[in-house]
Amino acid sequence: MPRDPAWRGRLITTAVVLIVLWPMLVQAEFKPWILWDAQSLSATWQFLSSFVPPAHSAEFLAIVATSTWETIAMATAGMALAMLGAIPLTLLVTERLSISRLGSGKVAPLSAAIRHAVRTLLVVLRSVPELVWALLLVRIVGLGPTAGVIAIALTYCGMLGKVYAEILESSDAAACNALLNNGSSRLAALLYGALPDAAAELVSYTIYRWECAIRGSVVMGFVGAGGLGQRMDESMKMMAGDELATMLMVFVVLVAGADAVSAMLRRRLS
């Protein structure tokens, strides 16, 4: 067998990676052997064996159905509110629709300042994770889906606003500029200049985000924002593995369903 010509480089890279990882392994309390500890094994085994058979009483299934709908509704309502906020903010933030830049190519200082402020607002909205919004909002509005809906609306408003503006900026500038130069209003330039080119991408991104919101709203349930996640958390705390098994299956199906719907809708657009 001939020697690996690059063995020295590979060896050094491996050594460096290990040296860098070592303090991380210590800090993260990375002790895989505790998984094989007798006590932990028996607890895990007990928990896993309670998964079968999954809970399937009519009463429980009805609860699961209700909370699954609650999850979908939270995601949908949150997305609707997020779009309601994001669309006007996009109009403010998109430089393509600026009137003051016509001719000179430079945006007036006041408009530039407003645009900058709105962009910062969008960045703040989207960089606080939705789960942290939910955690804070649960303390303001109490347990339940209201906190989840508002958390989704806030985070996704930031994301949608930013990406909508980017998509509009990257669409073909000619139509928009021609309209604005000939005296059309900003709204008309958006509707007839920028949208026809960008609409498919905008809708496709929105649908993709809706899919993300469904996943996100399950997760937010874990901090008490209602829906399937909250039920999972409750079953988890009672160590009811059979209920958890059912809900995990429902969740996998829900995600696959949202995935399929979103793929179908996006295929129609392209």
Added chain:
Amino acid sequence: MKHASPLPAAPRVQWSTWALLTGLVLLIISSFATLPLKWGDFFSTDAVRTTADFLHGFAPPELSPNFLLKVGTATFETLAMSAIGTVIAAIVGALLALPASGRFGLLARNATRGLLNVLRSIPELVWASILLIAAGLGPFAGTLALALHTVGVLGRLFADAFENCPPLPAASLRVNGAGPAATFLYATLPQCSPQMLSYTLYRWENNIRAAAILGVVGAGGLGQMLKYHLSLFQMQPAATVIIAMLLMVAAVDGLSYVLRRAMTR
């Protein structure tokens, strides 16, 4: 005199588009109608006052050196969780990508892809709360949770990379008598490794963000600190933790932007 309209006729809208739009509107309306939303609690003067009090409690953020050191440690813990989780996921993902790219037959391919799909569709946070039972409270459960979810994501991306890899180099090694392992190691893997590396880095970036919040179910890192202080209503330390999260995410975003620019130039 009658002019023909200067505009061409609008394109016909298909009935299925109308059906989808109607369905969408119905979905939105029924969502708002069926959720027990308590807007009153959110917009009443009482609620505004509670909110103001609540927000007021955050200022000023706790800045004592001792506490900052704790936050720093938790930040490092978050980074460590994400890095180790991603490394494990890249290794296991690459191993699972072998059967998932159809190297051991169609049955193995579909079975592995099914497994990867399940791993991927359960979010990190749900994995973390399940793993707490096996791995106990703390960052280890979080690391494993990140690894499990990321195995699903990376395994599938790696498998797709292997499948879409140009077959000629591998075929010429095979024709010249190299074994399957050598063929994979010296033809397929080197061709795919830049793509695999960039997927892995991208997932690491995502995992840093995920690791920051994973702690709210008790799986270590900044999230665990945030949950702890919030549940004791210690708002000022909580504010510091949130700021640390934002700074970390912003730093990661900035770094990845710079790196991407440097690499694509």
